[in-house]
Amino acid sequence: MLVPRTHSYQAYAKVKGTAVINPIEEKVRCAYDSEASGFIIRHEHSLHELPPCIKVLRSQLELLIIDNNYNLRALPGFLGDFLFLRVLDASYCRIKNVDPRLGCLRRLEHLNLANNQLEYLSFEASRLKSLKKLNVENNNMKVLPGGLLFLQHLKELTLENNPFYDPVEIEGTPDVTLSPCLSSIECVNCCIPTQNYRTFISFHRLCQHVELPFVFHTCSDTCQAQVRDRLDRYNAAQRERREHQ
Template sequence: MGMKLQCEAEVINRMLPTFGMKNRGRGTQAVLSIGQQKEKVPGRASLVYLMICTQKDRAGSKYKLKANIEQFFTKFVEEGKATIRLKEPAVDVCLSKASVNALKTFLSAAKLAHQSNAAEKLPLSTLTPAKASEVTKPKTKLTIMSKQDYPLTKSFPYSLEQLQVSYCRLARVDMRMLCLKKLRKLDLSHNSIKKLPVTIGDLVHLQEFILHDNHMEEFPGVLCSSTLQRSLQSLDLRQNRLKALPLRFCQFQELVQLKLDDNELMRLPFKIGQLMKLRVFSAARNKLPFLPHSFQDLALENLDLFGNPFQEANPLVPNVELNLSPLPLFECAARAVVNYRIPYASHILPAHLCQELDMSKTCKCGGSCLNSFIHVAVTMNLHNVSHTVVLVDNMGGTEAPVICYFCSLECYSQFLDRYLQSNR
């Protein structure tokens, strides 16, 4: 079919302002071709034309190219934009939303056609009207709300940026969805999905992922190390069967909104305080007895922890894990690695040791502890971490118990002294 380019195009007549008229001011989906027109006179040399086809004009408008280009404007070619200024008629062909490489190739062909007899140097063919599919604007949004509407034989359009498939009784994520590399929002709410494929992590632009009301029992830890950690901003896991989230969950550093309501969570991610951009967090109606120590590092706008069986905090009743005197050799070595920020990774240490080091707790003194520590539950007013707080219970409370760790008896004693003094 010769040289072709699919993009948005606008043909601006430079003479219109002279007559006090305005151009439309926006492009339309088009397919541009460089090719030859079939000449009616036998033996006459075929001329090379630029043809622009749109949905309204699929037959296309043709413009002669040889010695007819006044100027190329290519300052924004890396953004998929360029303008071809023709001498006769006096029009500017403004191109946008084009593939950068395809646009560069097309402009080179146009330049060659302008300068010489391109029929010999370019793979040209006779110009023909565009197909309807070529001039239809790519579909970016698709919503399917019933099993009858679900495509069984047809592919999803590759141009999709938003896809919702709800109430379709999906038991797993359709692998065809994982080919949609432009997806920014994927809504699979109200299905029967039990597991996520690890290849979800290949959706490099995914910002919003909704899995509300499914049968998920675990969230794959491998997804936390995928490209999603740089793109995912909103995650909705409400109404599933999750008992815990993976240790690496807090690698989702771009997360702004996290919804975990109506699951079976016994604990929150240990290092949840590392989610520095998190602003909206809800985990209502779970089975949380305490909040992790790092919860105090969050800076939220909205927080909902209603309906959890929070235990009463009593700093006077400490729990002691393993030996504190003398400290086991492993504990001493592990504390030194964390306190002195000595780099470690699975190619240096066995993976299970790396996992233990990742689970290190921070004492009130700033030091670390791993397996030997004292921990107590202290009461925290949730307004310390969030502007708006949904009441924790029907009694009007906005307080919840937070676990605090102490690396030694001395640190716990100092805390106890301060606590008793403040409560006299």
């Protein structure tokens, strides 16, 4: 259910001390005043970052389409406040970084980040509990976040044309040197945020894909052991499913 409002965008902008000055802000104003559940910014070649004025739509948007903005380089943390978002399409941009706060989008069902310059999805993927479809094809990713393995509803994963690690290629190389360097993580087991973390990479099946590399960040040796146990159970369940097919 969306949060009811009593103020128009003009009243909101006045409170915030901002004025409507460009076409995107004008579109935001229209979307806000009409309580639109969808919003599109497309083919805006001068757009380097998402304008903060979009924040006013955080309690109403279920669909945000920002594809084909060829100079857009990041998905900002404030998108993590769009708690009703079900569809986010930021494909065909130049995105290198995704803010960890995107992990807060618990209603997100469809995330399309295809055709960008992503090296890693730096949010705790296990928190995207509603995710059904993820498209990250044509990026620069070598590993995937391990939390993806624990999403019950994920059924469609598109990831062609990424330079993913091959198990033979990385044999003997310490996992820590192969993992993305993050200043802090959220433990995939207990969800505690920490800067002092353990890392390991392991290969698993997911959706129609075989032997994909996943990286796991945990806060302690105990959590790491519990994740490894959980992965053993995951592999056993996958094997059982194949045997019954």
